[in-house]
Amino acid sequence: MKLIAGVDIGNSTTEVCIGSVGEDGSFHFLSGASRMTTGTKGTLPNVHGIKSALLEALDKIRQPLSALDLVRLNEAAPVIGDTAMETITETIITESSMIGHNPSTPAGAGEASGYLLHLENIWKGKTGVPYIVVAANKFSYEEVAARLNQHIPELDIRGLILQADEAVLVENRLNKQIPIIDEVRHISRVPEDKLAAIEVALPGTGIRMLSNPYGIATLLGLNPEETRAVTPIAKSLIGKRSAVVIRTPNGNIRENVLPAGEIHFHGSRELSVNIDTGADSIMETLQKAGQIRDISGQQNTNVGNMLDRIKKSMTDVASDRDQEVRITDILAVDTLAPVEISGSLAGETCMEKAVGIAAMVKTKHLPMQKIAEKLEQELKVKAVVAGVEAVMASLGALTTPGTRLPLAILDMGGGSTDAAVLEENGTVRTTHQAGAGELVTMLIQTELGLGSRTTAEQIKKYPMGKVESLFHMRLENGSMQFFEESIDPGYYGHVVLLAPGEMLKVEEDIPMEKILEVRREAKRKVFVRNAVRALKIVAPEHDLRKISNVVLVGGSAEDFEIPEMLTEALAEYRIVCGRGNIRGTEGPRNAVATGLLMSYLSS
Structure with a gap:
């Protein structure tokens, strides 16, 4: 009896399938395993991940690495x-020529324009001149309120800019209602005696004047050229509840257009x-x-x-x-x-x-042979490059219960989408298209402005809810989920991702509806478009209506909404589409590794 391993190196994961071949030609699947791919797909660092996956799969059947007789590798084309x-017109600002800001906890409402005056110099203020006062962290909120109340009778104070997150605390102590902007980290950059405009919208609404370049021009008296230069700031403030824009005519504004x-x-x-x-x-x-x-x-x-x-x-x-x-x-x-x-x-x-x-x-020669040679050196086991991914995935997909030839497959991984049609006479048409799960993650991270790629990956993988009390949350589909025990107060008011067995808090303050829209649209742009594009290439006469059924395999086929999106998109072509269940046990995973073992029997 021989022990054979099929190894599928993907952009995100490396999958292994172990099988045995008897002397009479009988074949049995024994175990499988999956590990994160180490290094860029198709490079020598992949060997470490392959070795880890092989050890895990062999441990399940209590066999040492030395028991392996052969390792069969897929052709691995990297996708980046x-x-x-x-x-993009980048406005490079010196002397803080025009600045936009969006604190999350402003106070008051309305817009105001006036000349900037630092709190420590408030005694220099002149009667009849409109002012917006600037207060650094060195002043407590009680001191800020006391100094303003002292000078409000004699000075025209129209607004306040704070460095600290204390707008509401100051507003509660003022004798006059004014719009207040806080959380200005670099308050030392705010120049004195320059004209500024601030705006705070009512709760539930967004600012109107400072999100409009012509509104800024109205408040600050800008000419047409200056209005054009301030457009990026106005765009950045669309949908915000508060803002401040400062004008310094002596600033140097230059554009660097690439x-x-x-x-x-x-x-x-x-x-x-x-x-x-x-x-x-x-x-x-x-x-x-x-x-x-x-x-x-x-x-x-x-x-x-x-x-x-x-x-x-x-x-x-x-x-x-x-x-x-x-x-x-x-x-x-x-x-x-x-x-x-x-x-x-x-x-x-x-x-x-x-x-x-x-x-x-692609390179002229992918270094798969070098990977095979390095595996042989490290494992003391013969390793060969055995097959093209799409062909191997088709063979593996055939182990899904209820399938038969002719069979079309979509193998959706981290970096690429493969499609293949396997005919009854044994002919195979394949294509290897760029774009899959990694691109979706990148789009989610980019459009939501997330600092962590891990958060973007989690948003892609899990449904959401918003914790609206300590005993219930509103799910993304609009339904409510109630809990007998109190939810951790740290989740209150936050969007959470519903991972198996735990909640993952989204730290960024982004509405659940916005996250949902971006996530679904990213998946449609990548998976639906690429699926249709790939299937048209491999379909007989490039006619999708000549494909009767499609089996979805690969890591992205496990997604909680992508298969339904594809089923809906392919319905107009009367194509039956669904997740594969490789070997009746693995779900849509392990198709290529399984196909590598099956192809050994016919080699």
Whole structure:
């Protein structure tokens, strides 16, 4: 009896399947395991993850590594995702020329404009001049309120800017109601004697004047050129409850414009498309270019720099010359990305149009043979590169109960979406498309402005709820869930992710409805679009109506909403679509590793 291992190296996970082959040709699946992929898919660091997964799978059947007779590896093509920005005008501000701010706990309501006056210099104020007072942390809220009350009768004080988070505490002690902005971290940047405008909206509403460039122009008396320069600040304040904008005419404003640039497709036809035209136009041009040899970007542009960076990051994969590193497919999706406004007081950002791109990078010879050789050295077990992912996934999908030939599969992983059609006569048509789970995570992180990629990954994987009392939460589908025991008070008022057996708090203050919209739209842009694109390539005569059923495999097929999205999208073509259940036990996972074992019998 021989022990054979099938190993599927994915962008996110490395999966293993162990089987035995008897002398009479009988075959039995014994165990499987999954571990995080170590290093970039298709590189030598993968060996560590492969070894860990093999040890786990063998431990389940109480066998040592030395018991293995053969390891069969998939062909691993790495896929790298990145974002390319639309044309961005970066306003570089010296002397804090124009600043936007959005504290979360303002006080009062309304808008006001006036000249900035530091609290310690309030005695220098002049009668008849409108002022907005600025108070640093060195003053307590009692002292701020007392000093203002002392000078309110003689000075025209119209607003207040605080460094501390104490707007409400000060407002409760003032003799006059004024709009108050707090949480200005870099208050030392606020220049004195300059004209400023502040606005605080009523609860449940957003500001109107300072989120409108013409509103800012009205309050600060800007000319048309200055109004254009302040537009990024106005955009950054849309939907906010409060804001402050400061004008310093002596500040130097200069613009540094880096064009978005063109993507060049080198295929059956040489075609180019400007990234400004958006994702739909990019993907249409890609299709018209035919069989792609390489994809490059216009030099000294956003997209050119991005594609160059992707190729350079693959130099550890390629032993060939740099020009042998090629991008053979991309998936482009429209998105929005936060861009920090230079000179801002509290790290304010402005949402700008962006194009998210997943690129499939290939070298002349993928170093899979080197991985096999290194495995042989470390494990003292023969290792071979045995099959193409999509073909192996098709064979593995056939172990799903209720399937038969002809069979179409969608293998949705972390970096790529593979599709294949396996005909009754044994012929297989396959395609390997860039873009899957990693791109979705990147889009969620970018559009929500999350600091942690881990949070974005969790948002992608788990449904949500909002804790509205210590005994109930509102779920994302609108229903209520009640608890017999009190919820941890630390979750109160927060959006939480409902992971198996625990709640994960989303630290960022983002409405649940916004997170839901971004999550679903990111999945539709990537998975639905890529599924249709891939299936059309492998379908007989490129006609989706000639595919009767599709089995979903891969890590992303385990998602709680992607299979339903795909079922809905493919329904118009009368395609039956559902999650696979590999070997009747593994769910949609382990299809490629299982297929590698099955292909051994026919090799």
